[in-house]
Amino acid sequence: MGKLHRFTSTAICAVIIAIPIERVAASGAIPQACASSDLAAWTLIERHGEAQSLPPQEIADAFFRVMDARRACKDGRTEESLTIYARVIARLNGTNP
Numbered sequence: 001m002g003k004l005h006r007f008t009s010t011a012i013c014a015v016i017i018a019i020p021i022e023r024v025a026a027s028g029a030i031p032q033a034c035a036s037s038d039l040a041a042w043t044l045i046e047r048h049g050e051a052q053s054l055p056p057q058e059i060a061d062a063f064f065r066v067m068d069a070r071r072a073c074k075d076g077r078t079e080e081s082l083t084i085y086a087r088v089i090a091r092l093n094g095t096n097p
Contacts, residue, residue, distance in 0.1 A: 034073035037085035041066045044092040054092070062088050
C-alpha cells in the first residue's frame with residue numbers, strides 16, 4: 001500500500017504542477033527553453049512513476065530538482081535552470097551528465 005500511495009502522490013503532484021507551466025510559457029513569462037525542458041522532465045517523471053521503474057525516492061528527488069529549476073527560471077537564472085533540467089533528464093534516462 002505504501003508504494004501505491006507514493007506513486008499516486010507523485011502522479012498527482014506532476015499533474016497539478018505540469019499544467020501551470022504551459023500557461024506561464026504561453027504568456028511569455030518564462031523562456032520557451034525552460035518550458036520545453038520542464039515538459040521533458042515531467043514526461044520522464046510520469047513515465048517512471050507509472051512504470052515503477054525507479055525507486056520512489058529517486059522520482060521524488062527528480063520532482064524537487066524540477067521545482068528548483070522552475071524557480072531558477074522564474075527568477076531569470078535561465079542557464080542555471082537549463083543545467084538543472086539537463087541533469088534531471090540525464091539521470092532519469094539512465095545517463096550521468
